[in-house]
Amino acid sequence: MQxxxxxxxxxxxxxxxxxxxxxxxxxxxxxxSFAGGxxxxxxxxxxxxAEAFKTALTPERQALALQYSVSEGYLPLREWIVREMxxxxxxxxxxxxxxxxxxxxxxxxxxxxFLSPGDTALVGWPTYLGALAAFNAYEPRYDRLSLKxxxxxxxxxxxxxxxxxxxxxxxxxxxxxxxxxxxxxxxxRLRLLELADTLDCAIIEDAAYQxxxxxxxxxxxxxxxxxxxxxxxxxxxxxxxGTFSKTLAPGLRIGWAVAAKxxxxxxxxxxxxxxxxxxxINQMAxxxxxxxxxxxxxEQLRAxxxxxxxxxxxxxxxxxxxxxxxxxxxxxxxxWVTLPEGMNGADLLARxxxxxxxxxxxxxxxxxxxxxxxxxxxxxxxxNHAAIEDGIARLGRLLxxx
Ligand code: PMP
Numbered sequence: 001m002q003x004x005x006x007x008x009x010x011x012x013x014x015x016x017x018x019x020x021x022x023x024x025x026x027x028x029x030x031x032x033s034f035a036g037g038x039x040x041x042x043x044x045x046x047x048x049x050a051e052a053f054k055t056a057l058t059p060e061r062q063a064l065a066l067q068y069s070v071s072e073g074y075l076p077l078r079e080w081i082v083r084e085m086x087x088x089x090x091x092x093x094x095x096x097x098x099x100x101x102x103x104x105x106x107x108x109x110x111x112x113x114f115l116s117p118g119d120t121a122l123v124g125w126p127t128y129l130g131a132l133a134a135f136n137a138y139e140p141r142y143d144r145l146s147l148k149x150x151x152x153x154x155x156x157x158x159x160x161x162x163x164x165x166x167x168x169x170x171x172x173x174x175x176x177x178x179x180x181x182x183x184x185x186x187x188x189r190l191r192l193l194e195l196a197d198t199l200d201c202a203i204i205e206d207a208a209y210q211x212x213x214x215x216x217x218x219x220x221x222x223x224x225x226x227x228x229x230x231x232x233x234x235x236x237x238x239x240x241x242g243t244f245s246k247t248l249a250p251g252l253r254i255g256w257a258v259a260a261k262x263x264x265x266x267x268x269x270x271x272x273x274x275x276x277x278x279x280x281i282n283q284m285a286x287x288x289x290x291x292x293x294x295x296x297x298x299e300q301l302r303a304x305x306x307x308x309x310x311x312x313x314x315x316x317x318x319x320x321x322x323x324x325x326x327x328x329x330x331x332x333x334x335x336w337v338t339l340p341e342g343m344n345g346a347d348l349l350a351r352x353x354x355x356x357x358x359x360x361x362x363x364x365x366x367x368x369x370x371x372x373x374x375x376x377x378x379x380x381x382x383x384n385h386a387a388i389e390d391g392i393a394r395l396g397r398l399l400x401x402x
Pocket of ligand 1 (some may be wrong): 103105208303
């Protein structure tokens with residue numbers, strides 16, 4: 001008997017991505033990779049972490065650090081997050097904060113919290129691949145979240161009703177999105193709030209890259225704008241997901257969700273059922289490092305990534321042929337390239353690996369409807385200036401030849 005024949009139906013939409021499998025093979029030194037959206041390990045605050053772990057393991061602290069702890073998360077870390085949130089206009093209490101195992105876990109819990117099979121989730125076309133992967137397990141129907149055109153709230157509601165259900169949430173990453181690098185302006189955020197009020201659905205604000213602004217004017221988080229309108233977080237429909245993965249280090253798996261207390265309480269129950277709590281010692285270490293150097297460290301990251309962004313944009317300008325377009329992000333880790341209509345990013349990757357030894361992620365996987373064949377995502381965070389210049393020049397050469 002093949003056990004895969006009795007897997008629950010929800011597994012049908014959870015497929016390994018061919019591209020991810022391919023990209024796993026890319027650790028060879030002769031490949032210039034713009035593929036992984038990962039921080040540069042040379043920038044991890046490793047000494048500070050060594051110190052923080054040492055402190056957590058002193059005789060007075062180790063009983064706490066190595067023991068089970070509460071599902072909500074380590075209180076001093078939640079209090080640090082409350083203070084950090086206040087600096088960006090999100091006034092909340094520790095009871096509004098849940099520590100999760102990376103923000104990816106918050107996305108999973110939010111899918112579990114809101115989506116029954118067939119419910120509608122509004123997502124960008126494209127959107128973060130990991131969010132689609134997290135939500136897919138709950139068997140939603142996707143509709144395209146569009147905040148620029150003149151699509152009405154009714155059209156979303158009608159589409160959901162025709163499919164026998166309702167819109168449960170809109171998910172987006174408003175700052176320097178993965179994969180596009182684009183930022184939603186204040187008008188778009190206000191339009192989103194209006195749309196969600198009309199549809200009476202939640203908003204999931206994925207703020208993974210928010211701290212990594214290089215230039216331009218910061219736009220208040222969606223939750224901060226909603227708080228201004230409604231006066232109290234308890235009346236807000238936005239769930240804010242934060243993470244230390246892009247600012248300190250992803251390997252510790254520390255993220256958080258901020259929302260009205262009934263939402264957090266229910267997520268706490270989900271967490272109890274799933275993994276009891278996030279690693280105690282990792283939460284203590286992240287708290288120690290955040291207290292010691294968060295602002296200075298993020299300042300340094302921004303400066304390094306900003307220069308890489310500049311080098312990448314200049315190289316694209318120099319080497320891309322006519323008909324290729326790309327975004328100009330004000331922060332984060334990604335530049336999104338649109339190739340001429342009819343070109344295929346996955347075919348280009350295969351050729352690029354063979355002839356030019358440059359890796360990137362074909363854009364199609366980021367589209368819930370499988371469109372976007374002529375797009376690719378370039379990550380700027382993990383290559384030095386020479387590699388960026390060389391890699392983009394090679395990509396330009398390849399594009400001229402096809
Ligand atoms: N959201 C976005 C937009 C991301 O790009 C990522 C990481 N690639 C995550 C969430 C998940 O990050 P983590 O679980 O490490 O916090």
